[in-house]
Every structure is written in structure tokens, then in C-alpha cells.
Amino acid sequence: MMSTAVSAVADPRSPVDPSQFREGMSRLAAAVSIVTTRTAEGCFGFTATAICSVTDTPPTLLVCLNRAASVFPMFETAERLCVNTLSAGQGELAALFGGRTPMAERFAGGGWTTLLTGAPVLDEAAVSFDGWIADRRSIGTHDVLFCEIAAMRWSDAPSGLAYFRRAMRPLTDG
Incomplete structure (x- = not known):
């Protein structure tokens, strides 16, 4: 196994270069979700x-949203949201919601319902966290939304979907 070290800057309090940080973060696997x-x-x-x-x-999640995202103005005033964590077979839906596709086309790509807050809940999600936005913080280029979870629903999906090294990858039990 080969590793690559990135030199630190002279001042230990200075942040690393943003492109180096993004490269490092590409190696931090994360679940893929559609936030609605x-x-x-x-x-x-x-x-x-x-x-x-x-x-x-109380049960609380945080969601980070880039203020340059096309949906930012809608979420800036939103009071509720649902985090729909995807199963392995839902990569196309993730790509649909990740681009500049019109909203009507995004939502036509799946079956939707609601739970307590009225935010759209994906029928086939591995798990859906439905909640109210309790607080917001602006950090750098992003807003962090703190969401108190009011309702949940999960499926028996045998695998999940992760993002690792700039690609979506299935997670399996074995």
C-alpha cells in the first residue's frame, strides 16, 4: 500500500490548500442521500x-448545503426537510438530484410520500429521516442545517450506496 503525504504549511494554524482538502475528503466514504x-x-x-x-x-442530524447550489434559495427559507438515504440500486436517482435537472423531472424519478412534516419521503429509501430545521450556521461556502428528527422510516434494503473517490459504490453485507 502506497501513501501520499501532503506537506503542512509553515504556520500550523493555517489551513491546507482547498484542492488538497477536497482530494483527502474524496477518500472519506459517505452515505449518499437525497435531501428534500x-x-x-x-x-x-x-x-x-x-x-x-x-x-x-433530541434526535438531530446535520446537513451541509453549498450556498452556490441551485436549490439553496429554497432551503434557505425551508422549515422542514427529509434525508432519504439511498440503497445501492439508486445511483441514477442520486445523479438526477445531483445535477441541474428541473425539479419536476427529479421527483418523477421515484415514488414519493410524506411522514410527519410534509417533506417528500422516497418510497424505496434505505432509511428516511423526516424533521424540522432547528438551527442554521454559515461556515465558509456552506450552510449547516441542524434538523430535529420527528419521524423515521426504513426498509430492509440489503445494501446501501456510498460515495468514495468521486464515484458512487454499493455497500453490501459481505
């Missing part, structure tokens, strides 16, 4: 991998 909301203007969604648990009391 419903506002007075309709349903909106995007593909995300920057999601993690914050606490179980």
Missing part, C-alpha cells in the same frame, strides 16, 4: 453526502 423539502413554491431536493448524526437527545 416542501415549501409554498413546491418540492425541492438535492443529492448530499455531507450528513451526520449530532445527538440522539
Whole structure:
């Protein structure tokens, strides 16, 4: 196994180069999810991998959203969202929500319902976390949305979908 080291800058408090950071982050596997909301203007969604648990009391997730994303204005005022974590066979749907595809076409690519908040819940998701946006923080180029989870639904999907080294990859049990 070969490894590549990146030199640190002279000032230990200075951040690494953004391109080096992105390269390193490409090696941090992450679940692929479609994050959705419903506002007075309709349903909106995007593909995300920057999601993690914050606490179980109260059950809270964080979702990172680039302020340059086409959906940012819709999520900037949203009060609710659903994190729909994808199964291995849903890579095409992730790609659909990850591009500049019109919203109506994105949502035509799957079956949708709702749970408690009214945000769109993907029928075939491995797990869906439906919640209210409790807080927002702006950090660098992104907003971090803290979401208190009000309802959940999961399936018996035998495999998940991960993003690793800039590609979607199936996760299996064995």
C-alpha cells in the first residue's frame, strides 16, 4: 500500500490548500442521500453526502448545503426537510438530484410520500429521516442545517450506496 503525504504549511494554524482538502475528503466514504423539502413554491431536493448524526437527545442530524447550489434559495427559507438515504440500486436517482435537472423531472424519478412534516419521503429509501430545521450556521461556502428528527422510516434494503473517490459504490453485507 502506497501513501501520499501532503506537506503542512509553515504556520500550523493555517489551513491546507482547498484542492488538497477536497482530494483527502474524496477518500472519506459517505452515505449518499437525497435531501428534500416542501415549501409554498413546491418540492425541492438535492443529492448530499455531507450528513451526520449530532445527538440522539433530541434526535438531530446535520446537513451541509453549498450556498452556490441551485436549490439553496429554497432551503434557505425551508422549515422542514427529509434525508432519504439511498440503497445501492439508486445511483441514477442520486445523479438526477445531483445535477441541474428541473425539479419536476427529479421527483418523477421515484415514488414519493410524506411522514410527519410534509417533506417528500422516497418510497424505496434505505432509511428516511423526516424533521424540522432547528438551527442554521454559515461556515465558509456552506450552510449547516441542524434538523430535529420527528419521524423515521426504513426498509430492509440489503445494501446501501456510498460515495468514495468521486464515484458512487454499493455497500453490501459481505
